[in-house]
Amino acid sequence: MADDDEITAKRPTIYDLAQIAGTSASAVSSVLNGTWKKRRISARLAERISRIAEEQGYAVNLPARMLRRDRSRVIGMIIPKYDNRYFGAIAEHFETMARERGLFPVITCTQREPDLELEAAREMLSYQVECLIVTGATDPDRIADLCSAARVRAINLDLPGSRAPSVVSDNFSGALELTRVILSRVRADFGTALPLYFIGGRAQDNNTRERLRGFTAAHVEAGLAVPEDNCLMRGYSAAKTLAAMADLKIADGSGVFVNSTIALEGVVRWLHDQPNPPQMRFGCFDWDPFAAFLPQNVGMMQQDVATMLSTAFQLIETPPEGAPTLQIPCRFRPRP
Amino acid sequence: MADDDEITAKRPTIYDLAQIAGTSASAVSSVLNGTWKKRRISARLAERISRIAEEQGYAVNLPARMLRRDRSRVIGMIIPKYDNRYFGAIAEHFETMARERGLFPVITCTQREPDLELEAAREMLSYQVECLIVTGATDPDRIADLCSAARVRAINLDLPGSRAPSVVSDNFSGALELTRVILSRVRADFGTALPLYFIGGRAQDNNTRERLRGFTAAHVEAGLAVPEDNCLMRGYSAAKTLAAMADLKIADGSGVFVNSTIALEGVVRWLHDQPNPPQMRFGCFDWDPFAAFLPQNVGMMQQDVATMLSTAFQLIETPPEGAPTLQIPCRFRPRP
């Protein structure tokens, strides 16, 4: 009994297994990591060791293995939030694809705080990740520098950077198409042809700029000019968007381009708070299964997460020259 | 130049820094991990080492540190999905609280696949996590056994187990209250007093059973019996729920208790697909900001994620006797 306790009190190591099996630690190691044939261990011994490992509930000590091996087989991702379907889908696809490739995925969420992004990236490097996917970072280039100093490949996702390859949506085309749909629906439903409002995001970030460009291009096509006051970009926060909506004087027959589902939360709350909500239509960049059914919604621009991630993994597997930005088309989902 | 390359070609170790500083690796180590005062290193040397570490872009090798230290300071969580606000909030709170406690959070999502749950738990143990939070697991007890064999504490979250402490919502009370609200709203809006439908979840899982108990109790209060056919539990999948909805013959004046936002996706899609959607009301266990605004919704039962997680961390910090299940009250959010 005392002996049994001794054995299970600490997690068994290959040395413990070796002693039980009456063999050496190297034999145990090679059996448990699959290199035993190459190392000419007999099938008989291999089987005995495997059985004992099973019995003892052995689990390899990964930090020890990582210390010794040149490759850690850990792949990291930093991501801003888990509060919307887009980032949720990115996280799930990332984990699945990493596992398919025999990698151990580690994700950490950075709450859209630039300091936390940098700190998290540093932690990932300390963890000896082989590669870091930097999702929606405020300042991807600082992180890319950190990574290149540590000889770790970095890939930007969602928001591009200039010092590492990037995979982003084709925001311009997506915004162009979405804006066209909203404009035509507003005309069809209300007979109006007013410039739309643009709500959400940050004027500094690349995606917002690109979408604003598509938004503007669609207006130009339609012979409309967008007044500067029609654009409200108070960051990725429902509360801030809501608080600022009052300034917009959205009237009957208006149309709104909503730049994220988070901003849409603010818009929907605002609409609901109005004693006489205006007759209006909106479209949203990013998809949400419930928002899709809201009565004023004309459709949602869904980003192609699966393709974005398989592209990112391709970039990891065959690193390109320089820091190209690959654009992935979005898929418009009209109101069901 | 060649020298510079030599230095940056591999990530610097404390030995590299020691050589540059003309001191020993132990001095470097103690300076960089903050134990240098205790080890009587002079402030002058400490500062010099810090400067050199900074210059060289040194980052500690965590696997090496973990190998040597008795504590890894890594805390793990497995979670089924990232596709709803509840699990998203759990993941975010977990990461924040872990960081506040100086722990490194590692989350992995298991796609509701029992095999993946077990595999992920094994990986976490190999990673030398100090503790594992098992969220919404199909078979938490198997994981608890794995953990106790490895002398790692496990805490069940969301779904309880019998072999490790659990933190769950007070599903009975929550369901009781939600059912009362739906019944009274159906009566007020339609003048009907029919038993409600119960949609979503798995009959085997504890939360669904508890909620069904609350649902039934509220019906008993109201002098109603629930026909068995009113309950549809086809798992946590919108598609399966949708496919099965047809059997239910939901008529005007009906009320529905929806057991998760995932099931609600199915319900909403079904409603939308009907040529003549029935006049009905529903309430949902779990909250979603967009679903909250759906016209038939009477309110959502939001689980108190912050309290659940701080309770879980308390259980980690002061382990209780046995495997108690702590119930956290939910908060009802009426339709805004």
Place this chain on the structure above:
DNA sequence: CTTGGATGCTCAATCGGTGTAGCATAGATT
């Protein structure tokens, strides 16, 4: 009987930090 090759295993160095034990020097105390 010797040589050669295959077979089946073990030894020991190594990865990068950590921390105990201990050494050398300087100044203070008896």
Place this chain on the structure above:
DNA sequence: AATCTATGCTACACCGATTGAGCATCCAAG
């Protein structure tokens, strides 16, 4: 002068797994 204490540092044995090098043993061929 001898002892003591404090200061400032280094040496070295670990943690657990990996892996190149090497040691027996056995059988077959010459």
